[in-house]
Amino acid sequence: MPNLSKEQINQYQEDGYLAPINVLSRDEADEVKNEIEYIEKNWPNELEGLGRNYVHLISPVFDKICHNPKILDAVENIIGKNILVCGTTLFIKNPDKKGFVSFHQDAKYIGLEPHNWVTAWLAITDANEENGCMRMWKGSHKEDLKFHNQMFDENNLLTRGQTVDNVPLDETTPVILKAGQLSLHHPKIIHGSGLNKSNERRIGFAIQSYIGTNVDEVLGKIYVQLARGDDTFKYHEKVSRPTELMNDNDIKTRKKANEELSKIFYSGSEKIGKY
Template sequence: MPKVLTKQQIKSYREEGFVFPIRVMSEDEALSIAQKIENAESLYPEEIHSESRNNLHLSFRFLDDLAHNDVVVGAMEDLLGPDIALWASVLFSKGPSSGHYVSWHQDATYMGMNSNDFATPWIALTASTIEMGCMSMIPRSHKQEILYHNDTFDNDNILTRGQEIKDVDDSNAIDVILKPGEMSIHCGTVIHGSRPNQGKHRRVGFALQSYMPPSIKQTLGDNIWTHISGEIRQDHKGVTLQRPRYDMDPVTVSQRKMADKNLSNILYNGSKVKRKY
């Protein structure tokens, strides 16, 4: 018996490569988390900003709570089984009327895993509409291997390498329109991207990238996992990440630095250019 997703939603995820919308919390709760992010940005500008956006669940208790949210974790258990660890998280923010976009890509390309069958919940903390540059997904595109990605490092492209798959047939693309507090879930090989935010308000999504069962192993870089549910993975490199006891807990802020460095080494492996995120 699934915990959160319906059988139809599980089928849809497996057949299309993604599923949405799934309500995680009320609109008010989501908007209050978006507000907490803004407060954190003004209180701790060195810790959280557009280029310091990875693994913020290790520095801020309210984002750690999202990574462990019952609805999110229940949905992951429905898709991945009972033993789950989180690889990383990314705060994807696009300011109003900004040129920032995300080119067509497959997440698994530079993650260095032995399998791409992992899942990423993307939680809308504000509305995410077509005008605001919501994600778009190419249905069933996950049923293929990783395609060639051209690393553009384009300034407006907010992917690490600005990597893009060229000539994607987007005639069947689905716009992942979400209300605050809803999430989508996509798999590691589905082709997706997002256009610039042409709206008047900021668009904020928190991507838990990605939840993995123990059968999926890191083949590049070190194993650094946030334990989520079931059996604790035994393949941690040196340290098991802890949960922040409060915002800016010095123990986990320092663990975040280590996790971010490892993430950067993995994502930019083989690249001559390295951005700060």
């Protein structure tokens, strides 16, 4: 059931993003944080590098978020009722690290065509200006895809350090979220995020993205789940939902999915980054 008001849908269409949307309580968000810390403790490298992608394929906790009816209701307003979960990424900024995200457009290197898709970013911790929340350049989604410099900076949390130059910081808006709140953003909106200057971790779980069943992957292969509706296009291979943490078969599926995703991310690139 679509759940956004007309004003919210207009806001998304005009600004290129929408926030905040209440999804989880703070306690529920804390449970998700505990799941991350449990995985990090027991499988130390599992969420590192390329492993920050597709965690929903090995963890029922993250799988449940992707299929959360509140999120899907909001997403349905934007891309229609036939919805696939295409991928997920954990964006973790630890306080002792210099991680940032350069200004970029998601649609530039991901190969998902047409742009009937939306990225949902769930705050697992509070996200604010001090700890490096996302900043959006409102209305920039109405323009074409821009040239991106490929910087490969080791502190950049993006694959190639892809960067749109000369974005006026004072024209960007911080997306301030409490733990458990969600933002939705458009494939072409220019956005990024700065350093975490606080003493706590800043954690975001991005479902990147929810795609309409009519969306193809023109650069490679993706593994999807049907989240809602019917898939009459059948462009992509479907994968099952995990029922236990780190099941052997799910680990294999995730490895395969990540290998294919890496080919997409670095398609046409001379260099490979760490994610």
